[in-house]
Amino acid sequence: MAEFETIVQLENIRKDYDGPAGPVQVLKGVNLMVREGEMVGIRGPSGSGKTTLLNMITGIDRPTSGRVTVAGRTLDELNQNELARWRGKHVGVIFQFYQLLPTLTVLENVMLPMDFCRVWKPRERPKRGMALLEQMGLADHAHKLPSTLSGGEQQRAAIARALANDPQLLVGDEPTGNLDSKSADRIFALFEDLVKQGKTFLVVTHSQSLAQRIPRVIEVLDGKLHENGSKPSS
Numbered sequence: 001m002a003e004f005e006t007i008v009q010l011e012n013i014r015k016d017y018d019g020p021a022g023p024v025q026v027l028k029g030v031n032l033m034v035r036e037g038e039m040v041g042i043r044g045p046s047g048s049g050k051t052t053l054l055n056m057i058t059g060i061d062r063p064t065s066g067r068v069t070v071a072g073r074t075l076d077e078l079n080q081n082e083l084a085r086w087r088g089k090h091v092g093v094i095f096q097f098y099q100l101l102p103t104l105t106v107l108e109n110v111m112l113p114m115d116f117c118r119v120w121k122p123r124e125r126p127k128r129g130m131a132l133l134e135q136m137g138l139a140d141h142a143h144k145l146p147s148t149l150s151g152g153e154q155q156r157a158a159i160a161r162a163l164a165n166d167p168q169l170l171v172g173d174e175p176t177g178n179l180d181s182k183s184a185d186r187i188f189a190l191f192e193d194l195v196k197q198g199k200t201f202l203v204v205t206h207s208q209s210l211a212q213r214i215p216r217v218i219e220v221l222d223g224k225l226h227e228n229g230s231k232p233s234s
């Protein structure tokens, strides 16, 4: 069997938020290791800390204590600016509500991370953007505004944007939660394809039927992680 590198490592991550009655412990010392090429599902009740967990991994937020290492970088070594550039290159984030910029065309949305990170030369960016939109079956919609697309199409545009800089790691926060089951199924099949192509994928999902298609599922419960519904692992 091929050797796989660790792409995500969380070591004893605690995350507190300030609540009206003092600090609220959302993550109470969690450990997680994800290998390159894995697909990992994340489940848990609303408010259990799934988004918080993803925010630790993407560097969108910082832990109260503990160490996060992603794609070989220890994130607490990076300042806010470095972190934004690092994320733009190494992590593609897909949200439930797509978060496409409404005044930009679909193609311009996809090119935005390329313009920010400058991995590709300016003249290569439109070509790459179009290739990604073609891959998502959206070539005909490239010059339209996002609001003229269906939910499933907007999510596919958001996936194209997440792939703009060819990141190793993709993260989805309930990316099919706002779609009908047929569109959700299609989006999920795209995720499975990306994993087959070697991407690592972490995805929060409430859907039982989608979670069943993921070999490794982690449950967030009472500030701890539980693997595949078994006993607490960390």
Ligand code: ADP
Residues within 6 Å of the ligand: 017, 018, 026, 044, 045, 046, 047, 048, 049, 050, 051, 052, 053
């Ligand atoms: P989930 O994604 O599983 O629904 P979240 O990670 O969004 O849960 O939130 C976990 C808990 O942390 C919730 O109780 C939420 O209210 C709280 N929380 C999340 N973000 C913040 C914040 N920025 N400030 C204060 N409390 C927060």
Ligand code: MG
Residues within 6 Å of the ligand: 050, 051, 052, 173
């Ligand atoms: Mg959430």
